[in-house]
Amino acid sequence: MIDREVFDWGVRLTAQPFKGTEQQAMTICSEIGNYRPRRGAEIRITFPAASLENPLRLLDAQIWGEAMLKLVAETRAVQAELRSAATGNKKNRR
DSSP: OEEEEEETTEEEEEEOTTTTSTTTTOOEEEEEEOOBTTTBOOEEEEOOOOOSSSOOOHHHHHHHHHHHHHHHHHHHHHHHHHHHHHHHHHHHHO
16 A cells, blocks of 8 residues: 655655564655656655665565555656646646
8 A cells, every 4th residue: 555645845655565564664755746847746766775684585575576666656647647737727727
């Protein structure tokens, strides 16, 4: 499941593939800025990294990878939604 938060600056999506486990701090976050003409929306994706002290098992890596793919797909959908809303609003003002 991907959580969605809406702010004045854009939208934040958060995936928690290990919620309720000892790995629950391994969240993936995508911040999609509002659409700007001729520049688009700035997108930033962040996540904590696995380390030698705290590595992911193969199954966990697969789960994390699937969560990342879903988050990227949802990020693209939100990006298109923000672009459509921004360009649609501009057309309605004329």
